[in-house]
Amino acid sequence: MSDGTEMLYVYAIVPGGDFTPAGTGIDGSALHVVGRDAGPKAVVHRHTGGPYDGPDGDVRRWVLEHSEVIDDVWQTAAAVLPVSFNVIVRSDPDTEATAAEQLESWLDDSAAALSQRLVELRGTCEVRVELTLDKDRLDDVHAEVADMKAEMESRPAGVRRLLEKRLEKTERDLVDRTADQIYPEVRGRIASHCLDIEEYRSTRREPGHTPVLMASCLVRSPEVPSLGAELTALQTTQPGLSIRFLGPWPPYSFADVTLDKKPAQPTSSTTAPEEERP
Template sequence: MTGGLYVYAVVAGKPAELGTGIDGAALEVVAGPGDLAAVVHRHAAGPYEGADDDVRRWVVEHSDVVERVWESTGAVLPMSFNVIVAEGEETPARSRLEGWLTAGGRLLRERLDALENRVELRVEIGLDQHRVAERHPDVVAMREDLETRPPGVRRLLGKRLDQLEREVTDALADDLYQQYRRRLAAVSEELSENRSARPGEGVVPVLTVSLLVPRDAIPAVGQELAAVQDEEPAAVIRYLGPWPPYSFADVPGLAGPTPT
């Protein structure tokens, strides 16, 4: 095998059906110690770069490979898009990848065992600021006052009203954050936060998390979110997955393959 290697995932055992990867590239496995293996395709070029539509397609094709090997083997350590092991001047890419698998073999195996038959779920909880604010006496009073004012004043007060609604909802979101986080942690094995998530217009974020959950425990997460919705009608909940455990695939203390 010559040239670089594009790496999709690390698995335990060879998947039953490898199929093809990005742009129809033939998939292969590079064996590590024991039954560890990396799913790859030969890739002599640099990182995948191009028009937005092309990049989106490549990312989807990458994800499709990860999902196939995940379903086939029951556990996977997914690589992010564009992880490429370059051909070295003295060391072939295959040897570099085999060395990485060998050096991290114990940690990789332990992490794969921990992720077996586990899925990632993404949960986003926010609050509709209008529904929250309509319960607050200061907001109710300002809205009533707004109706009696001339159009020019209404525009000015409307901005103040929106700011007050936001402040009221921010305060409630702060109060609910720890409670919701504890409840979701209780129905998952691991929890990873994404503080950079951006909710829709008029929605104040409470928390966005990825949960690592056994497959047979997925219904418990849905039940907990249904309870949150019943308790707080202003809650805006998005519940996505199940996915391969992208957010939980890191192996502490182990560097990934060297990208080109």
């Protein structure tokens, strides 16, 4: 629990200049910025409690409100570096520096790296593409599967059970082989529209679907329709391909900056639950 000392809850980093956040933060908290006029600034609210922790429903609401602040900042600021949920900066009892002074000191020390990354992210967004092969559509692509299914229909029940096991293995082998074969072309065509691409493993896997590519893509905002058109073309040439195209969002997956120092004395730095992250 907090002793009542005023702290700062951090949402995002924005470039220097004249910027005033709109709206409110978690639980209606008033937003303001901390930082020098010319250097990067942090969007924060004054905080006197501990880290946000409680029932799942409350955490989901807090994470959503945190994300809404970042989205609003992304829509209005020149660029944004999203900060993870539950980063809270406190004062330093040894130096008697306030939370604002602590945060300003970190922003000053990290100004060059933060400013460079903000320039790189200007006018960008994040989209996610999830490409899988649908096992149930393999007979549209592979005659071998269609022939085996046709043969099964004319066989006795006992033989059919044996053929079903053979069919399952054949389908699994075919879909795995096909996924490996098309991966280089699929990734290359998607990457040609991206500034950066980061692959990940999804925690949710739809039955009967084999992953080909799961990726977060950093894209220039005007390039998003072109990427969407590329995905449509891929689905036309690969009938068994199932595509999810999510976003656009602020560049959450591309906000990491290599710094010599971390933000001054955060009381907590908790990543948002996976189901709440964009």
